[in-house]
Amino acid sequence: MNRLRIFNKAADPAPPQNKHWYSLKASGEAEARSIEVYVYGEIGTWGITANQFVRDLAALDDGVSPIVVAFNSIGGDLFDGLAIHNALSRLGERCTGRVDALAASAASVAVCGAHKVVIASNAMLMIHNPWTYAAGDAENLRKVATALDQAMEAIIAAYKAKAPNIDEVELRRLVNAETWLTASEAVALGLADEVGEGVKVKACLGQGGALQRYQHAPQALLAQLDEPPEQPPVPEPEPKPEPEKPPIVDSAALALLITQSCNTAGISSLIEPIINSTKLADEATVNAAISNAKAVRDLCVAARLPEFTQQFVASGLTAEAVRGRLFDKLVSGGGFEIDNSLPINDDPAPKTQAKQPDTNAIYAARRAAQTGVKA
Incomplete structure (x- = not known):
């Protein structure tokens, strides 16, 4: 463990209301x-x-x-x-x-x-x-x-x-x-x-x-x-203005904006989830989603659970909601679990070992090239 985080918490965690x-x-x-x-x-x-x-x-x-x-x-x-x-x-x-x-x-x-x-x-x-x-x-x-x-x-x-x-x-x-x-x-x-x-x-x-x-x-x-929160008085409805024509959206330009911003921020894996969640509605929606994705990524990295970033962004979760999800994942269980079996899903994939050179085969190929005779 690189750092021991000591909290003050007891029993099973409940979803926080995230009002702070x-x-x-x-x-x-x-x-x-x-x-x-x-x-x-x-x-x-x-x-x-x-x-x-x-x-x-x-x-x-x-x-x-x-x-x-x-x-x-x-x-x-x-x-x-x-x-x-x-x-x-x-x-x-x-x-x-x-x-x-x-x-x-x-x-x-x-x-x-x-x-x-x-x-x-x-x-x-x-x-x-x-x-x-x-x-x-x-x-x-x-x-x-x-x-x-x-x-x-x-x-x-x-x-x-x-x-x-x-x-x-x-x-x-x-x-x-x-x-x-x-x-x-x-x-x-x-x-x-x-x-x-x-x-x-x-x-x-x-x-x-x-x-x-x-x-x-x-x-x-x-x-x-x-107790249920106090409801404010309902104001009298105002006359509805004439509906404005929706602005023309350049989907290609918005997709390019997402791609460039994500590449610059080092979150290229989140390009597709952001495109899907925003449906390329408009520039304001896209910029808000990019900012939220960066915040979600930072929270997941801080919690040492970066593998959940793409899932949270694809689900459209806000940074506030992600705080609660990460806390629950970190502290769920309420005690120590001793398990001497090998981890299966949580550990990173094993590194692929490079194939060692076969020196005998190399020398044989060189001799064959020099003599014109196949070994």
């Missing part, structure tokens, strides 16, 4: 400037990476303005969460972490890096053990278990940095039990400093499907997410 957004903004004049960062979504490859977070924040940070980092996240990659934790810690007293609805697993680690943590009165903080998926022999899996134990110590250290007076035995018990803390409980433990104004959880959570991955997600919270 991430934004930074600076407001006010130079003398009264403030910076707000919204980490709404999964942390890591599937959403907001630490690299993206640190780069974007550095581009806005002037070194003196107060910074508020608002979290609403089910968690994700632990190492990215730890990196964000340390980035917030380096900001010192001018950094405030705000839990708007949920800071679960890796997100709870990240927010605890802030000097001050304010949690909404109806928000929650969830802490639990690290989790990963692995394959290999017994020695490989022992190394994975050791890495998980070390990751657990990193989690404990992150929480204790925020709450140095917390009882470590009790903290480890809570982490091991996958504990969902209310705002008041988080403050009592020292993982938050202040209870803020409540917000409507259903309105901003937007991650109900993914939330069901956890073993002990509060039923009251899941019940809110199961």
Whole structure:
């Protein structure tokens, strides 16, 4: 394994609803400037990476303005969460972490890096053990278990940095039990400093499907997410304008555009799926499909499953839908599977060995050419 990815996940994965957004903004004049960062979504490859977070924040940070980092996240990659934790810690007293609805697993680690943590009165903080998926022999899996134990110590250290007076035995018990803390409980433990104004959880959570991955997600919270969304009032229908004549489409030009763009991007294998899925409707549709195909390819390569790229593009899946499919493929099974049989379908085809030269036949052919006698 080149890299051990440690997640915070339990039970069988449910299809995520893929509603996430991430934004930074600076407001006010130079003398009264403030910076707000919204980490709404999964942390890591599937959403907001630490690299993206640190780069974007550095581009806005002037070194003196107060910074508020608002979290609403089910968690994700632990190492990215730890990196964000340390980035917030380096900001010192001018950094405030705000839990708007949920800071679960890796997100709870990240927010605890802030000097001050304010949690909404109806928000929650969830802490639990690290989790990963692995394959290999017994020695490989022992190394994975050791890495998980070390990751657990990193989690404990992150929480204790925020709450140095917390009882470590009790903290480890809570982490091991996958504990969902209310705002008041988080403050009592020292993982938050202040209870803020409540917000409507259903309105901003937007991650109900993914939330069901956890073993002990509060039923009251899941019940809110199961409620049908509020329907906006239906406006009065406006008079229909005269239908416009459809534009004339040059199919050959669009096919050439797809071919050239795919060759340039190194995705020539996706030319036919893009042509079939767009039906060469118009230039806007074709350009959107090419951009989506590039994003799908990048996601499959990042997940080390490039062989699924063509299938996903041919099916017309968006990059958001592909995130969920890849996550399910990576973590499906929920445990270790030991199999000593040779892989059949998943390994790359064996390399074709070049035929070794037959020296005797070569010499015989040379003699025959010189003497005119066939051997």
